[in-house]
Amino acid sequence: MFDKVKEIILEQLGLDEDTVVTPETSLMNDLKADSLDAVEIIMAFEDEFDIEIPDSEAENFKNIGDIVAYIESKTA
Amino acid sequence: MKSLRSVGIIGTGSYVPERKVTNFDMEKIVDTSDEWIRTRTGIGARHFAADDETTSDMAAKAALKAMEAANVTADEIDLIIVGTLTPDMLLPSTACLVQDKIGANGSAAFDLETACSGFIYAMEVGRNFVATGMYNKVLVIGAEKLSSFLDFEDRATCVLFGDGAGAAVLGPVEDGKGILSSELGADGSKGMVLKIDAGGCKMPASEQTLKDRLHYITMDGSEVFKFAVRIMGSASLNVVEKAGLTLDDINFLVPHQANMRIISAAAKKLNLPLEKVQINLTEYGNMSAASVPVALDQAIREGKIKEGDKTVLVGFGGGLTWGACVIQW
Structure with missing residues (x-):
């Protein structure tokens, strides 16, 4: 899940795939x-995970770890 | 029942007021910056009408240009439809004021309010009157003086909008040409994300509504953005399919001009490079119902749309509403 989330973020922002991304x-x-x-x-x-994120x-997501945790809770 | 006639645009015209207000001018009015506005919206400037210039004044100017391009006189106009959310007055309608200003005394006239989708809605309504044979020449106009409804203390909205007007004359065209397909839509459940609270019967103007600044446009930006990106893409694809065409057949896109990132997303869905998209928000900002017809008129006058081309028009707005169509020139 983390890798997929990271991939989407880097693609959307047009950043290199070797950009350092951690849960923090x-x-x-x-x-x-x-x-x-x-x-x-x-x-x-x-679109990717077929969920709705109000x-x-x-607004509560502080970092990528929060995003991954939220998506995991919705797709579990 | 006799068969429906093909209907197309036989002339376009537009008018944008003289007073240009750049992002740098806006920096002096509200806490913002040229860099902030440009990177988030693509807007570089907007034009504001003169204090004594109204929506119907601008609409009439655009209309006369469209009638000249269509080679149609005022007495030939059967119906005038004005799409606007910023009418001169609540009563009479802006369309009646335009009728008087252009001398189209024999025509029917009414306004239609679907915010930024106003022109595409007006076009579709007008098309049906011509298709059935009830009318021959319908004047459709999108015109706005948004500057009268902007809160110049709200930096999230006041930098986005501008004033202007665009018009088109619709009439019968040879079979296989004109408007090939269309889609209109609305989602009233999201009505409150883009609104002007006071001034209607729910909250008539009062000392309190003035004090609370409730007569201005307010917007939930991220909700509108999400809706816009999705609907511009899906409505565009729908009308291409309804027309029995594929994306390869589409030569040009005239989208509503709210935000460069929304336009880019729509262009991407249609596989069109940005050179094949009419973009004027850099100079005019979001003119609501006037954005699409002004952009269309510019594209035609600049020679970007040629005989034989197939063009997609698409827009979205408060309501929430949306509309799209494919035009064969």
């Missing part, structure tokens, strides 16, 4: 995503 990495602080990048990434997760949940 923050989309906005470390990967310099802006608010619309974040929405586009959330949409890509929704804004109220997305």
Whole structure:
């Protein structure tokens, strides 16, 4: 799951696949995503995993680990 | 029942007010920056109407240009439909004011409110009147003076919008040409993500509504963005399929001009490079119902749309609403 999430994020942001991404990495602080990048990434997760991620949940994601945990809870 | 006639656009016109307001000008009004606006929206400037210039003034100017291009006189116009969310007044309709200004005394006239999808909705309504043979020439207009409804203390919305008007004359065309297919849609359950709270019967204008700044446009940006990206792509694909075409047949895209990233997503769905997409939000921002017809008029006058081409028009807006069509030129 982490690898898939990482792949989607890097593709959406147009970053190299060898960019260092850990569960502690923050989309906005470390990967310099802006608010619309974040929405586009959330949409890509929704399409890929066939789930809905409401804004109220997305606002709580502090780092990639939070995102992976949320998606795992919804697809389990 | 006799068969339906083919209906197409026989002339277009547009008008954008003179006063240009750049992102740098906006920096002086509200806490924002050219860099912020450009990277998130693609917008570089917008035009605002003069204080005494109204939606119907701009609509009439665009209409006269469209009538000239179509070689149609005012007495030939059977019906005027104005798509707008910023009418001159609540009563009478903007379409009636336009009728008077262009001297189309014999026509029927009404407004239609589907926000930024206004022009595509108006076109589809007009097309049906011509297709059935009830009318021969229908003037459809998208016109907005959004600057009157912008909260210049809300940096998330006031930088996005501009004023302008675009028009088209619809009439019968030879079979196989004109509007080949279309789709209109709405999702009222998401109505509250893009709204003007006060001024209607639910919350009439009062000292309190003024104090609470409830007469301005407010928007849940990320909800609108998500909706827009998905619907622009799916509606475009639907109308191509309904027309019995494939993506390879489509030469050009005229999308609603809300955000460069939304436009890019739609272009990608249609496999079109950005050179095959009319883009004017860099100069005009989002003109709501006026965005599509102004972009269409520019594309035609710049020679980007040629005889034989197949073009997709697509838009989305408050309501939420959306519309798309394929036009064979």
